[in-house]
Amino acid sequence: MTDSPYQVIKRSIAQGIAAGQWQVGQALPSEHALVRQFSVSRMTVNRAMRELANENLIRRVPGVGSFVAVPAAQSALVEIRDIADEIAARGHAHSARILHLARIGAPADVAAAFGVSVASILYFSRILHLEDGVPLQLEQRYVAPHLAPAYLDQDYALITPHAYLSRVAPLREGEHQVRAVMPDSLQTRLLQTEVDEACLVVVRRTWSNAGLVSLAELWHPGARFALTGKF
């Protein structure tokens, strides 16, 4: 899957940081030391470290060394909210129907977003979230197996995937994309939308320190859902 040498080194460093093996601000091994440790050439180590720096996991200072970065200031730009919490906050009842839960081969677009090869094994869940029994969100989620090995064994009627993943792989950063899309027939049926009703789709990718954890497609009925924000 993700087993080329530079990725092995990246993961090793990232997990070491996540595990607290190195404290914030502390110096990491030099490139030369990693060359010896992993028995690779310096270009390979360099690429791993450069990418970690791009991801703001480490900070590199020419002539000095590489250091564990201070964790990104988590300002409340766009908070990531749990659908169950949101519904509860409105004083309504949340329920969930688990429609699909399995390991699957990554489709081409998902593989590209995940940075893995097509047909790599991912965990997949399709869950319909209802508010007072009315469909509000169809959640289709792809999860990196090695970052949440027990993902398929949870009972998502009791805990949402987002809540579970937050526990086993705390999120470091995320990214969403919001689109307006017409649903296909499956989605229309599940969300019980009218003909000619669009869907608001949020595609959300979340990273823990160890890498990309999950890609979620959240489909909402256009007539019954809006995203709001203040600034």
Next chain:
Amino acid sequence: MTDSPYQVIKRSIAQGIAAGQWQVGQALPSEHALVRQFSVSRMTVNRAMRELANENLIRRVPGVGSFVAVPAAQSALVEIRDIADEIAARGHAHSARILHLARIGAPADVAAAFGVSVASILYFSRILHLEDGVPLQLEQRYVAPHLAPAYLDQDYALITPHAYLSRVAPLREGEHQVRAVMPDSLQTRLLQTEVDEACLVVVRRTWSNAGLVSLAELWHPGARFALTGKF
């Protein structure tokens, strides 16, 4: 400044794309060709191209080639940005068609959002923003007359309403709501959307220190526009 070989190559390709030297979807020169053209090693070309791919400027397909990526029109979820700036930042040309500019009586829903009585006088503008001649945003804006008395006298082909309002009534806070809606026939015609193409609608209210300045409905073609955000 930024004159190392891989950066020179990056800039060369990026500018070529911006200048239309290669069309969207078109194949770019292979790494081997670039090696000859720039007289560098393949690792150097590879780094340039890999970074362009990370920046979503090009798409690379192993065994096939590198191609100019479809320029995903994207806009920030949280920050409020001027549509003209956004388009310019992508290296494209912004233009605007002023469709309507007048004082009108507030419709019921707008009056409610503004906190004024129905049929109160508001300024109204309807402007179509185009990216390289293609419609990207239909802006329908209601403005409080006493907070921007000269609103109707501006030339919105030269300055966007948002830019003008930012000058005369600096925004203190704002609020948006994002929805997926099917356009009506007027909107379909103006935005040149396909049948069965939804619109992503942002309704944005902005306040200056003196009160609610403006309510804007921003309609975007669903197939050509997405909002993005990071956290």
Next chain:
DNA sequence: GAGTGGTCTAGACCACTCA
């Protein structure tokens, strides 16, 4: 089989920092 991108090697030179 020819062409493509993905990755790696084993060196190298440079500018920089620190003691």
Next chain:
DNA sequence: GAGTGGTCTAGACCACTCG
């Protein structure tokens, strides 16, 4: 001067696609 990261070279092997 010893150590660091930034960058580059001139090859190489691989998996993949396409005709």
